[in-house]
Amino acid sequence: MRAFTYSRAEAVTHAAEQTRDGARLIAGGTNLLDLMKLEIERPDELVDINRLELGTIDEQDGGLRIGALVTNSACAADERIRRDYPVLARAILAGATFQLRNKATTGGNLCQRTRCYYFYNRDQPCNKREPGSGCSALGGFNRIHAILGASESCIATYPGDMAVALAALDAKVEIAAVDGSIRSVPVRAFHRLPGDTPERDNVLEPGEVITAVVLPSPAGGAQLYRKVRDRASYAFALVSIACVLGMEDGRISHASLAFGGLAHKPWHDERVDALLLGREPSDALFDEAADVLLADARGYGANDFKIPMTKRVLKAVLREATGENA
Template structure:
């Protein structure tokens, strides 16, 4: 069904159990074809007025949940003021997928873990309590941070990594009509003992907008390391915003993809950069902080050294201050 209003969409989503919202469908339809997700009802929200990008009174951007990824990446204000976001989106998928995929859908896509997509393999994210085949299995693309004994699946989104570095927040509306705002840290959940629950959204809750604060000063970079140059998920990605003033790092924002069970950010590592003169020693220390709780599972051990090298090289390039 395709309701014409937000209120009707929310009502339809709560009338029956196992209902899903659908917009671009670039992930949900794949899951349905494989029998991984079997919704009893789909609520098509493409008729809702959620396709605009507008400036806020504070100087930020308010992005509708249905804005296609291609439109968001090409928007003049995004390209000029948030180049990090534009680059991340362009690195994330083919042009065909970007034309169809939506802003909210990108944030809510499920992991690309091989075992999650194989109905014959045990997977706690797909079937709680069945086990995690990736632990002890082929786990090259899996996470090294935020994992648990129940799940080591990595989060696949490039856009969400950039959004996290930009301090984006998510606006949503519950079936009761109550409106909520969450940071991305509040949106996503670590797997813990409930790896099948990816976010803190309630049943029937609809994301309506993404909110970006005024752009941070500094050099914006998005670096993605992958097995091939086109249409591949990140082994390691880094979204960075670093400002250098009078020979010292005045501000820094670091977010990471490919290594975490959610888009990863480390405030302690950022704090270690601020107020310090750029140097190779400093950057190595920051990499140590980011990786202090990292755990490889055999096939993905290489991500630890790969992240270390990529992060230090990126910071050296941005600041021009390598020792």
């Protein structure tokens, strides 16, 4: 690990100011420190933000405001989250070990970086790590890689679970700037697709800090999180689905689905939600939803299996959410 300076931020604006000069913010450090040890991340300065008052979950406008420093464990254990937003609690508990969840924070979780093998291997070209060097995964071992939204520059996937649930819940990320102004970005728009700039994971700019995630009023209905992975625990998703779905008079009254393990970001396709709305559940409808979702899907060899797997998992989730498999 290279030498770096360390300081503590006493105010959000101070933390934001430090990022203008390339400093990295650290809270739990569960991803950043690993990347620094491997010299993938090489910041000259770390700014500890744990003294900022961003560690509470508060009611706001009928929903909840989750501070950026709320740990994953605290979020998943909160009675209001478990009661009104169970998909979020289930997604968090599906990821990592309890030791990591005790340290990992809401803001840090959103900013975690891909677990692509080639991103972590400095002996291999990687456009995300070194722009312009190439993407080794395109012709390499790409079993865990993207089938949606990828580009010729990068086919890595976003590894998190929490953000997939937040996308299904249509949560928003609260971002503070140096001048004290606040902007709100939907979680669905927070992470970027790779395009020609895969080194940029999200829409945060220098001089900005995540301060909270805001959940809307509870939607009710069934809330499910299904995660398919190589082993039963502590593994990243090959395919995951967060589903928020309600039924009324035998028809789907509201539906919001988000997908993990498929793209550079938590994947939400509004066409799938719109297709389900007002329809009677059936296998034919679920097949149609899967066809819409996967219309532009592309495998790269070792990950071709993700396309039929996603269809099967989506149908299983929709059957459970609508009671069709009862």
